[in-house]
Amino acid sequence: xxxxxxxxxxxxxxxxxxxxxxxxxxxxxxxxxxxxxxxxxxxxxxxxxxxxxxxxxxxxxxxxxxxxxxxxxxxxxxxxxxxxxxxxxx
Numbered sequence: 001x002x003x004x005x006x007x008x009x010x011x012x013x014x015x016x017x018x019x020x021x022x023x024x025x026x027x028x029x030x031x032x033x034x035x036x037x038x039x040x041x042x043x044x045x046x047x048x049x050x051x052x053x054x055x056x057x058x059x060x061x062x063x064x065x066x067x068x069x070x071x072x073x074x075x076x077x078x079x080x081x082x083x084x085x086x087x088x089x090x
Contacts, residue, residue: 009029010029010033012029013025
């Protein structure tokens, strides 16, 4: 009973009759799920790539709004740095 759809790494294929093979498949799927969940650098990289893609599509759709957002963030960071330096020098 094989399916034409590929099975994800974290899933156990259906139709395994041998209990030993079933246990191996479950262990392999469990280890893959643990690896997926525990691999923080990969998850961070994936989330960063998604955010960059969202920012690029927003910039293509609204160049004026993107420019205004960049200017606002730069002004905010400049004001924060100015306030910190001023507080430190007093």
